Amino acid sequence: MNKADLVDAVAAELKTSRADAARAVETILEAIQRGLKTDAKVAIAGFGTFVRRERKARKGINPVTKQPIQIAATTTCGFRPSPQLRDVL
Amino acid sequence: MNKADLVDAVAAELKTSRADAARAVETILEAIQRGLKTDAKVAIAGFGTFVRRERKARKGINPVTKQPIQIAATTTCGFRPSPQLRDVL
DNA sequence: CGTCCACCAAATCCGCCTTGTTCATCTGGG
DNA sequence: CCCAGATGAACAAGGCGGATTTGGTGGACG
Structure with a gap:
């Protein structure tokens, strides 16, 4: 959609x-x-909650070269669906 | 909010x-x-994408009694913020 | 105001996340 | 309505982030 x-x-x-x-x-x-x-948080009743999330730096792997890499800290956001939304799906 | x-x-x-x-x-x-x-997917350009996601059954812990419990497979949904949204945060 | 919803705790394991290119699709203005 | 520019999905492998559970309560919703 x-x-x-x-x-x-x-x-x-x-x-x-x-x-x-x-x-x-x-x-x-x-x-x-x-x-x-x-x-940092948007709660919408009956739908879900958007949450700003700070992600610390961590280690990862470059899927292309398969070499270990360092991933810098980033700010992203997650979404927690409300039970109502879960029932629909 | x-x-x-x-x-x-x-x-x-x-x-x-x-x-x-x-x-x-x-x-x-x-x-x-x-x-x-x-x-199963709602893509909103410049904002993010909602994705319906199937989650397998797994083991968990009852936070109250601290006893192991079995969690049934569920259908939930995730959200991937677009780079544009990430830049804002 | 009555009802319903989100949050909170601790512990565990699932699956998201990373890079970078290619390609398909979408976008929005002319 | 159409085309050029742009956006995002897909793919790989592996580590660790975070989503998830129950039940009560405070706050929100209509």
């Missing part, structure tokens, strides 16, 4: 234009991004 | 009523749920 498909579904459901639906999708995603950046 | 906060941010950004923003959020989340259920 693409962003275009998502926008289509939203437009159909809300009975709005595709442009409005696209704007809504964009805005919500940006809001989540900002929330993650500022609060 | 709560769903209420998210709705507030969206309403402010789109200059719509809180009720409309709430409907938009709900609708989009439901659309993502359906997409995950039917297509």
Whole structure:
């Protein structure tokens, strides 16, 4: 499923234009991004929780050369689906 | 950040009523749920990708009694943030 | 206000994560 | 509607990160 498909579904459901639906999708995603950046956690009841996560440096292997490499610490984010979402899947 | 906060941010950004923003959020989340259920993957460019994931049965520990327990196989979903989202965080 | 949901603890093992190229697909503006 | 530019998926192997379990409670949601 693409962003275009998502926008289509939203437009159909809300009975709005595709442009409005696209704007809504964009805005919500940006809001989540900002929330993650500022609060480090975005909990959406009945759906799941986005969590900003600091990953320490660790050792890994370059799958191409198969040589040990050092992976620098990064900041990523995880997602914990709510039980409700799990039941759907 | 709560769903209420998210709705507030969206309403402010789109200059719509809180009720409309709430409907938009709900609708989009439901659309993502359906997409995950039917297509097993929802790719949103510049944000990330939701992936339905099958998890095998394994052994765990009851945190209360600290006794080993058997965990049945479940279906859950993961989220891979796009490089763009990672850069923001 | 009543109900429902997320969080928290400790311990374990599953599977995600890394690199880098190629290719398919998607995107968004003209 | 279409094309050029761009984005991400796939693939390899292996180590270690983190997702997961129960049950109560505080807080959120409608």
